[in-house]
Amino acid sequence: MNGKKRCEKGTFSPDGMRAEILNPFVHKLELDNAYDKIRTAIFTVILLPFRVIVICYLIVTAWFLACVGLYGLSEDDLRKKPMTGWRRSLKPLICFIGKMSYLAGGMAISIRGRQASRREAPILVVAPHSSFLDSCIVYATRMSSVIVRKESMDNYVGKLINYTQPVYVWRDDPNSRQNTIKEIIERATSKEDWPQVLIFPEGTCTNRSCLITFKPGGFYPGVPVQPVTIRYPNAKDTVTWTWEGPGALKLLWLTLTQVHSSCEIEFLPVYYPNEEEKRNPKLFARNVRDVMAKALGVPVLDYTYDDCRLIAKAKQLGIPGGASIREVAELRAQLKLDVTNYEVDLIETGLQGSPRWLTLEQFALKMDVLITVPCSRLYKIFVQQPINMMYFPDYLLATLFILYQHEPLSLLIAYGFKIFDGSGMGRLDLTSFEELAARTLNLGPEDAHNLFRGADVEKKEYITYDEFVAYGMKKPELSFVFTRDGSQKVKVQ
Template sequence: MSYLAGGMAISIRGRQASRKEAPILVVAPHSSFLDSCIVYATKMSSVIVRKESMDNYVGKLINYTQPLYVLRDDPNSRQNTIKEIIERATSKENWPQVLIFPEGTCTNRSCLITFKPGGFYPGVPVQPVTIRYPNAKDTVTWTWEGPGALKLLWLTLTQVHSSCEIEFLPVYYPSEEEKRDPKLYARNVRDVMAKALGIPVLDYTYDDCKLQQRAKQLGIPGAAHLRDITELRASLGLSTNNRELELVNPSLASKTRWVDYNTFASWLGLPYNRDAKRLYDIFLHHGTELVYFPDYLVCACFLACQHEPLSVTLLYAFKIFTPNEYGRMNERNYEELVTRCLGFGPEETVMTFREADPDGKGYITFDDFIKYARTKPELEFLFAKDTTHKPKSQ
């Protein structure tokens, strides 16, 4: 009735299987907070939700479904959630069906991204469920970039009529091979759902989105193509030998920093093939038809050190942008560094450089900056693992 009062009509196609037929419901694509209507459409099935959702009014309502809460950034929490899914899916008790959004994050419904295997570990039959919003204006998509929740809710309420279509597909019974391999099971169910929706699949994950978002916020060069860069580095063997880290040394400053394709491939020890050219083209400056090699190195160091505190990437970046072997960086070089690694704006750049150089020497070292950063709460993100920082300038 709440949805109807807001002008949204929910239509249901197909038949929901019983818990005995399919203990787990797999729902996709996940694109909006309005997808919560699926809880009512599936007779109050138990959802898997973020632990943070407990902290608001909606979270209190979710508790009525006997949910499974998970901390997405905590590996132990994920393992515990998988154990709980297995226990509920195979239990003889009269639990509600478990409802899972296997993509793990919101997308714009143009494709299905990688399904997380958590809901497929029990090896029991699942029922795929699709959600569509066949409206002339898309006022529901809530993703990493774009309008916030309140604006989307307002835009949806201003529509005279909105529709949501929920379709229950036939129960999917796993083969013995799929029971042994949850990732294979997840891929095959995704393929069935993508075919029913008439959209492609894309091997992106929530972790890819999170890493790319962090790179964009920090101003890392090539952030928009981070997934492609990761795949190309892997295919070229760079992700295993970390050749780029070896190139970060004082001699880099004496080399020409604007390089053509032949030099780029030579320095990285790459074959002259299609993947190497694609990697080069991502960083190509079309005004010069050359690549600014430090940009590539910063991005590669960020990926190589993604599971380390950001200060580790910053150490390599200091070496890349320091024009001398003494590790002394002037304000101009510092500006180039922090705009590419920390997302600082002009005012932040000037302020932090002067505060890190209280004696007015005109230069700072990496140790000077780290000593300064440890006194500033707003720079704590430098020393924490796997955190997302939103610079003040944004």
């Protein structure tokens, strides 16, 4: 893929060309032929157990050495000054064992370029971040200090992470972001011989199709940084861990049953910020991202961690097209639909008698837009097989979710009553309510049925929105529907 493309509205890379919209949070991985399935089954039996045993042995050994090195040190000690003496001399051995654990799993780590010293670049900026296996960078950089949530340290590998003398993020601290930036600045500008600070500025995992927005936290110190890229040039991508795709255990299983995997780490030249970049961390972050994107040959995309949260919330609630919700927003913007919120007007004027299943031509006519590339892409997100047509209510719900993402979920459900009300009388029967509940509350038929019966006090075989609210307000498990954070699944008894 050519990295010099314009990928997002308002986002450019060097040659200013328009690029296809990407979804960096989706990764599809299936064993789609008999050969792969048979080979994986065989290696699961004869190769996987051996690799797991060796890896566990190596990890336990590294953990034991970390425990020895940390003996007598408190967390305050680790934050006050860098390790010295024999404790520091254990780091190369732990790094060697860590690399061997990857090799035992069939993954060879190759390194290109030269890691700068701390004096040259106090901060290492690593991207793209696409897998839990990216932790190999810690061993490749001689245990640089990572940024880590404090609550994630209460596990088996916490000792190994502590040995990097990490910068802690305290989720329960309302000033966590400011305190983290403050500590990064102190580390980066300290005259003491701290390890380099290692940062994944994207803040979440992507599928490596592009580089998303870099968080500016690591750029506030205004010091030189060294960009570091990670590639996995394998025939089958069994490492990418995104919001939409295989889980960690499946990826680990498929990776360990490959004959051979590889990871390439490249240290790029140190990036020295100019005076403007020192004053503007966001500009500094954008410019470093551009350099890394060019080296990787991928575009840049102004997606953020907030977009990930929005996608996760959409998927959790069962919103149609949830994994592509950010792309839906961008395509609507390209079609200028975000200017008028045309869909809301359609719902308010009434959908009774309108067909629910639409062809591309009917969709374009309905939305009063031309059949262009953005229109076709938007249509395809909501096409259902085997009839190869769009279910229009799905598109409307996804659009309303975007428009009212910061409002209580009850507002979306209120519009849903209008969308699925075929009678025009402001009420839904059981079948229509089940459709709505599946797409906004992620409820199965049984739970939706129970919710409907609870709200239908008079046994009329239909309910209105007001009746739904009256019932829902009395149920603690439905309280999230009426707050601004509608990201919780519901189980109705």
